[in-house]
Amino acid sequence: MKKYVLSQFTGHLYHRSRSLCSNTPLDVLPEIKNGLASGKPIVALESTIITHGMPYPHNLKTAKEVEEIVRSQGAIPATIAILGGTIKVGLSDEDLNYLAKPDTPVIKSSRRDFPFVLSKKLNGGTTVSGTLLVCSKVGIKIFVTGGIGGVHRDGQTSLDISADLTELGRHSIAVISSGVKSILDIGRTLEYLETQGVCVATFGETNDFPAFYCRDSGYKSQYHVENISDAAKLVESLVMMNSKSGLLLANPVPEQSELIKKEDMDKVIQKALSEMKEQGIAGKDVTPFLLKAIADATKGKSLETNIALIKNNALVGSQIAVELSKLNS
Numbered sequence: 261m262k263k264y265v266l267s268q269f270t271g272h273l274y275h276r277s278r279s280l281c282s283n284t285p286l287d288v289l290p291e292i293k294n295g296l297a298s299g300k301p302i303v304a305l306e307s308t309i310i311t312h313g314m315p316y317p318h319n320l321k322t323a324k325e326v327e328e329i330v331r332s333q334g335a336i337p338a339t340i341a342i343l344g345g346t347i348k349v350g351l352s353d354e355d356l357n358y359l360a361k362p363d364t365p366v367i368k369s370s371r372r373d374f375p376f377v378l379s380k381k382l383n384g385g386t387t388v389s390g391t392l393l394v395c396s397k398v399g400i401k402i403f404v405t406g407g408i409g410g411v412h413r414d415g416q417t418s419l420d421i422s423a424d425l426t427e428l429g430r431h432s433i434a435v436i437s438s439g440v441k442s443i444l445d446i447g448r449t450l451e452y453l454e455t456q457g458v459c460v461a462t463f464g465e466t467n468d469f470p471a472f473y474c475r476d477s478g479y480k481s482q483y484h485v486e487n488i489s490d491a492a493k494l495v496e497s498l499v500m501m502n503s504k505s506g507l508l509l510a511n512p513v514p515e516q517s518e519l520i521k522k523e524d525m526d527k528v529i530q531k532a533l534s535e536m537k538e539q540g541i542a543g544k545d546v547t548p549f550l551l552k553a554i555a556d557a558t559k560g561k562s563l564e565t566n567i568a569l570i571k572n573n574a575l576v577g578s579q580i581a582v583e584l585s586k587l588n589s
């Protein structure tokens with residue numbers, strides 16, 4: 261068999277890992293590689309939120325602030341993306357600046373996009389599913405984001421079900437998010453998560469399942485954990501079981517940042533959905549289109565909420581990661 265020479269193709273190190281071919285172009289920052297080896301708390305962050313989820317320059321500012329929050333809690337941030345066909349675990353400031361710029365060509369990359377993006381040496385903003393896939397390759401157990409994808413409204417006929425849900429069913433990794441946006445069918449999303457074997461718990465005093473911009477969706481999580489210590493134990497059990505399905509820890513947006521009333525939000529969403537139909541938007545363009553339409557309709561208020569909730573998720577997720585590494589030491 262042909263033996264590949266390291267760095268022959270991209271100039272990057274090819275990292276050897278249990279489940280990756282030695283020639284998979286994977287570049288893990290030394291701080292993260294060493295941290296993983298010595299059991300330090302590591303928090304993964306996705307990059308579609310930077311490339312397709314928020315407008316410039318808010319995307320860049322938020323990405324940097326979120327990393328700082330992770331560090332402030334004593335954890336190591338690992339923002340994941342694909343740059344020039346190399347999977348990057350941990351981005352430099354330069355990488356972040358480049359990815360965030362509106363004129364940088366970047367493909368929204370979920371699991372199914374990886375072979376193409378890698379083979380053509382393109383850039384990819386990794387979605388929750390793409391980021392989970394990379395986390396599983398390098399052994400990161402905690403991943404923080406804003407909101408995950410789900411079953412779209414009418415998903416029972418369109419079959420537009422985010423790959424995030426099936427990916428959550430494939431790895432024993434905890435995702436901390438503010439639930440699922442009400443642009444989606446939340447009831448069906450929760451049903452599908454159950455089918456995938458994903459443990460869903462709310463972080464807080466009740467098991468109300470949050471709807472991203474609002475603290476309550478009207479649906480319930482199976483469970484709730486009230487503090488960081490219980491949340492860390494939950495993740496510990498998930499990891500110990502290694503049952504190959506994940507945990508969705510739903511962290512409601514802080515009350516003071518819940519800027520939009522549910523009824524107002526419902527109207528905004530209805531309008532965005534009908535615009536989407538009129539314009540024939542489908543497939544992977546649906547979520548970015550709706551996020552932008554909602555930000556425009558709420559004059560940026562939804563963006564403010566989005567930023568507040570992801571920062572809060574980073575705070576909680578990092579504290580859980582720190583606690584988890586203490587449990588394991």
Ligand code: PSU
Pocket residue numbers: 306308309310312313314370386387388389406407408409410421422423424543544545546547551566
């Ligand atoms: N929700 C947000 N912002 C985002 C996304 C979701 O509030 O940026 C992104 C995430 O990366 C998520 C992806 O994984 O959209 C889901 O896309 P789709 O619905 O096409 O699976």
Ligand code: MN
Pocket residue numbers: 420421422423543544546
């Ligand atoms: Mn879809």
